[in-house]
Amino acid sequence: MNWLNKMKWLTAPKTPTLGILRIAYELxxxxxxxxxxxxxxxxxxxxxxxxxTSMFSGIMARASATVINIGAKVWVMDPSVNTVANTIPLPDxxxxxxxxxxxxKYAVPLYSGGALLKLRSGAYQAVNIVGLDDSSLVGRPxxxxxxxxxxxxxxxxxAIEDSEFRKLENPKIGTDFELNDHRGVIVGIAHVASxxxxxxxxxxxxxxxxxxxxxxxxxxxxxxxxxxxxxRDVGNIKKEVAAAGxxxxxxxxxxxxxxxxxxxxxxxxxxxLLMTAISFIVGLSxxxxxxxxxxxxxxxxxxxxxxxxxxxxxxxxxxxxxxxFVSILGYGLxxxxxxxxxxxxxxxxxxxxxxxxxxxxxxxxxxxVIIAGMSSYVGVRKVLKIEPFDIFRG
Amino acid sequence: xxxxxxxASGLTKWFGADETKTIAVRDFSFQANFxxxxxxxxxxxxxxxxxxxxxxxxxxPNSGTVKIEDVEIWSLSSNDIADFRLRKIGFVFQDYHxxxxxxxxxxxxxxxxxxGRKWDEAIEEGRKNLEIVGLKNRADLxxxxxxxxxxxxxxxxxxxxxxxxxxxxxxxxxxxxxxTGRSIVAFVRDSLLNEKRSIILVTHDDRIxxxxxxxxxxxxxxxxxxxxxKAHEE
Numbered sequence: 001m002n003w004l005n006k007m008k009w010l011t012a013p014k015t016p017t018l019g020i021l022r023i024a025y026e027l028x029x030x031x032x033x034x035x036x037x038x039x040x041x042x043x044x045x046x047x048x049x050x051x052x053t054s055m056f057s058g059i060m061a062r063a064s065a066t067v068i069n070i071g072a073k074v075w076v077m078d079p080s081v082n083t084v085a086n087t088i089p090l091p092d093x094x095x096x097x098x099x100x101x102x103x104x105k106y107a108v109p110l111y112s113g114g115a116l117l118k119l120r121s122g123a124y125q126a127v128n129i130v131g132l133d134d135s136s137l138v139g140r141p142x143x144x145x146x147x148x149x150x151x152x153x154x155x156x157x158x159a160i161e162d163s164e165f166r167k168l169e170n171p172k173i174g175t176d177f178e179l180n181d182h183r184g185v186i187v188g189i190a191h192v193a194s195x196x197x198x199x200x201x202x203x204x205x206x207x208x209x210x211x212x213x214x215x216x217x218x219x220x221x222x223x224x225x226x227x228x229x230x231x232r233d234v235g236n237i238k239k240e241v242a243a244a245g246x247x248x249x250x251x252x253x254x255x256x257x258x259x260x261x262x263x264x265x266x267x268x269x270x271x272x273l274l275m276t277a278i279s280f281i282v283g284l285s286x287x288x289x290x291x292x293x294x295x296x297x298x299x300x301x302x303x304x305x306x307x308x309x310x311x312x313x314x315x316x317x318x319x320x321x322x323x324x325f326v327s328i329l330g331y332g333l334x335x336x337x338x339x340x341x342x343x344x345x346x347x348x349x350x351x352x353x354x355x356x357x358x359x360x361x362x363x364x365x366x367x368x369v370i371i372a373g374m375s376s377y378v379g380v381r382k383v384l385k386i387e388p389f390d391i392f393r394g
Numbered sequence: 395x396x397x398x399x400x401x402a403s404g405l406t407k408w409f410g411a412d413e414t415k416t417i418a419v420r421d422f423s424f425q426a427n428f429x430x431x432x433x434x435x436x437x438x439x440x441x442x443x444x445x446x447x448x449x450x451x452x453x454x455p456n457s458g459t460v461k462i463e464d465v466e467i468w469s470l471s472s473n474d475i476a477d478f479r480l481r482k483i484g485f486v487f488q489d490y491h492x493x494x495x496x497x498x499x500x501x502x503x504x505x506x507x508x509x510g511r512k513w514d515e516a517i518e519e520g521r522k523n524l525e526i527v528g529l530k531n532r533a534d535l536x537x538x539x540x541x542x543x544x545x546x547x548x549x550x551x552x553x554x555x556x557x558x559x560x561x562x563x564x565x566x567x568x569x570x571x572x573x574t575g576r577s578i579v580a581f582v583r584d585s586l587l588n589e590k591r592s593i594i595l596v597t598h599d600d601r602i603x604x605x606x607x608x609x610x611x612x613x614x615x616x617x618x619x620x621x622x623x624k625a626h627e628e
Contacts, residue, residue, distance in 0.1 A: 019507035019516065026495035304491035307452055308552075309480025310508050311473050389443075389453040 017317075023305075024318035027298050028325065034297070038290040039330050042371065045283015046334025046364050047341075049276050053360040054342060056272040058353035062197035063262060064255040066112055066130065069192040070139035072225035074237060075254045076107070079247040082261040084254070085128075085198070087112055089219035094246060098224050101240040103233025108133035111210040112222040114200070118178035119169050127168075128202045131210025138225055141204055146173050146188025151206060158188040160202040162195040163350035182213045199351060276363075284371045287330075291323065291375035295382050300390075307388035319379045327372035331365060398461075399560060399592035400426040400449055405458035407444050407615075418444040420615040422458070428559075429589040431582075433603060434596045436612035442596045443564065445612070449594070450483050450562050451475045462560060480508055484553030488565040490545045492537040492552075499524060499533040502551040509556065523551040526585065543574035550578070554586060561586065563595040572601055579605045 029035050061068070066084045067075070076098055078088035098107045111131030116124055132139055132151075140148060141160060150156055159171050171177075175186045184203075196202060205213075211220050226248065228234050234250060241248035249257060263269030295302075302315055338356065345352045405422040408415055419441040426432045426449075434442045447453035449460050451467045460467050462482060467475055479485075484505075492501045502520035507513065521533045527547040529540075537545050546566060553561055563582070567575030579595075579602045587593055595606070603609060604623070611619040 019511075019513045022513070023493065023496070023504065023507065026493060030493070030495045300489075300491060301493065304487060305504070305508070306476070307450075307479070307485055307487075308505055308508065309476050309478075311476045314508070387453065389447040 020310075020314055020318060021321045024321045025325065027301060027318070028294070028322045031294070031297065034290065034294050035326070038287060038294060038326050039333070041283055041286030041290055042327055042330025042368060043334040043337060044286065045279055045371065046331050046368060047337050048279030048282070049364045049367055050335055050338040050356060050360055051341065051354070052272055052275045052279060053363055054338065054354040054356045056268070057357050057360055058355040059197060059268070060255075060259045060262065061194055061355055062353050064258050065192070065194040065196045066128075067251055067254050067258070068194045069141065070110065070130075070225065072110075072139060072223075072227070072251065074226035074228060074234060074248050074250055076224035076226060076241050076246055076248045077254075079245075081247070081257075082265070083258050084112065085114075087222040089217055090221040090224065090246065091219045092221060094244070095221060095224060097244055098226060098237075098241065101237050103229050103236050105227040105229045106136070106138075107224050107226045108136055108138045109207055109221040110139065110223045110225050111207050111214075111220070113210070113214055115179055115214050117168070117184070117203075120175065120177065121169060123169075125167055126200045128196060128198075128200050129210050129214060130202060130204045131207040132204060133225075134206045134208050137206075138227075141190035141192045143188045143190045146190075148188065150187035151204070153185075153187055155183050155185045156187040156205065156209070157184045158190050158204040159186050160192050160204065161189050162192065162202070164195060164199060164201040167199075168201045179213050180215065184213070195351075197353070280367050280371075283367070284374060287326075287371050288375045288378065291326075292378050292382070294322075295319070295379040299382065299386055302383045303386045303388050303390055306386065312384055315383050316380050319383060320376050323372040323376040323379065327368045331368045335361060335364070397428045398425050399428045399430075399463065400594070401461040402445075402449050403459050403461075405445065405448055405455045405460070407441075407448060407453065407455050418615050419448065419455070422615065422617065424610060424617065426560075426592045426594055428592050429587065430607045431587055431593045431595065431605060433606035433609040434594065434612060435598070435603070435609055436618075438598075440612040441615035442612055444615075446562060446564060446594065446596050450485070450560070451479050480505060481556060482559050484556065484558035484561045486546070486549045486553045486561070486563045486566055488568050490537070490549040490569075492545060492548055494536055494538050496536070497534050498529065498537055498540065498548045498551075501537060501548055502555050504552060505556045519555060520551070523555045524548070526554065527551045527581070541574075542570050543578060546570060546574075546578050547581075550582065550586070559591055561591065561593045563593065563597075565597055565599075566595065567597065567599045567602055575599060576602060 063083060078090060081088055095107060095109055098104060111129070113129055115127055115129050117127050118124055137148065137151065141158065144161060146158065151158060159165065159168055171186045173186055173188065177184050190204065226237060228237055238248040306315065342354045342356065403423045405419055407419045408417040410416055422445060434445060436442050444453065448455045454468060467478060470478060499517050499520040502523050503516035506516035506519055524530055524533050527550050529544060529547055532540060532544060537548060540548065566578060570578065582593065583605050606623050608623065609621040610617050611621070
């Protein structure tokens with residue numbers, strides 16, 4: 001705990017107000033075990049809250065992996081689509097219909113669907129196939145080996161090197177496989193921004209080859225990817241698409257729709273919410289109770305200050321400072337611990353889906369502020385009620 | 395005729411109500427003079443501490459007035475009373491109430507810090523006051539490294555650091571052995587009492603009564619006797 005002593009220079013006051021705050025700090029860290037208990041309560045609560053919400057964010061990011069990786073500005077789909085994986089094919093004529101909307105710079109079809117590969121070893125492996133528009137290859141991944149032109153070669157597929165890559169038996173360029181009695185060959189290895197949610201590898205090919213290799217229903221377009229001429233045209237495109245009976249969403253809106261589906265129409269959101277709420281309650285209980293005990297144990301010190309001549313608002317300031325100090329410190333340590341845990345987990349578990357985003361941090365900070373506020377409220381009430389007279393009575 | 399430091403008139407304080415009502419101090423009037431060391435003695439529950447709290451602006455009486463240097467303290471706002479205590483009254487508590495993580499010099503400086511003095515200036519002043527109580531070489535130690543008598547001296551240094559006109563001692567020898575207790579009170583009388591200061595001391599300790607100029611003997615919230623001391627040796 002030498003660091004506590006080393007921090008003295010940090011709190012070395014330069015103004016009278018800081019002098020009072022320094023006394024508050026010294027009171028706070030006086031009983032180190034209590035201080036550590038207080039800190040641990042908040043660290044634990046922050047860790048759990050950030051961990052839970054980060055896992056949810058990670059899962060949501062993976063659920064929207066195709067949307068992120070393809071990167072189209074506007075997506076046209078059937079209004080009943082809930083997630084990117086559960087596509088409802090669009091009639092081919094919608095492509096011409098969308099292309100004719102004023103403000104559309106270009107529109108291309110995208111195929112997205114599941115298939116079963118038979119690998120060289122004879123093992124079967126489920127994969128996600130993404131079929132890119134043959135003429136433009138809009139949404140193509142970033143190749144790390146191979147040539148993008150080779151995607152037009154016979155039987156060509158590009159394998160995505162993500163956490164699921166090993167399930168394809170770590171293919172190289174030239175590795176072949178079977179897909180519905182068709183031969184497929186890996187012609188390139190690529191990287192994408194986000195891995196998928198369902199633990200299956202992803203292969204990219206051309207739109208027409210995807211239709212040729214995978215049995216399809218009457219309608220074949222999974223999504224239409226639209227590039228507006230300018231951001232101002234998006235509103236009109238949405239309106240025109242809606243008039244045609246379909247739904248046009250920006251990338252962010254589509255991701256939000258997917259997120260909303262998992263959050264509100266599956267048990268996932270409720271479970272995460274419950275765990276986050278439990279973390280909050282646990283943190284509030286531990287920290288609130290420890291802080292209250294701390295106030296009780298230092299009540300006579302506050303009383304002595306009051307008897308000497310400290311005013312009520314100065315005592316309130318001391319308590320608010322103590323609660324804020326321990327909360328901010330606990331918050332920082334909790335976030336750091338969570339980041340470390342996620343980093344270590346990802347080193348050993350490539351499929352581990354957790355990502356810390358600003359929204360999680362703000363949420364946890366908000367909850368810590370509530371914990372600090374409630375703890376302070378209890379402390380302030382207690383300290384304001386104390387009569388210096390009690391100090392004389394011992 | 396010595397100047398009057400504290401003039402209390404008709405002080406009454408009770409706690410509780412109806413059947414649980416207890417009258418701690420009844421219609422109590424007295425004066426404390428500058429240059430005087432006034433002891434308040436009496437059995438437990440006689441109202442000494444309640445009286446001490448009322449005359450020092452800590453506990454509001456149910457009736458009666460307290461004038462300190464012609465200021466009727468209970469007519470002031472609570473913030474003004476706090477400020478009055480901070481600048482005019484020095485307290486020495488029975489249990490010292492020192493802050494264990496602060497050095498002794500920092501402990502002594504607390505009233506000055508509360509007055510808004512800069513930290514370094516306040517600590518320097520704290521060191522000077524530790525010198526007065528004979529603890530110059532203990533300035534940078536935490537209070538827990540000091541003996542009981544030394545801690546009491548630190549508490550005294552803290553009480554005098556803002557140069558108060560009134561000093562209030564609550565059972566200052568209760569936690570000390572006889573010799574240390576006597577030496578502390580002797581020091582207070584010899585070094586801190588002067589014609590611009592009045593010292594009021596509540597005690598149970600018969601061994602130190604000889605240091606008093608006057609002794610108020612309380613029982614059931616009333617004065618039962620006032621003893622004027624013989625002239626003290628210089």
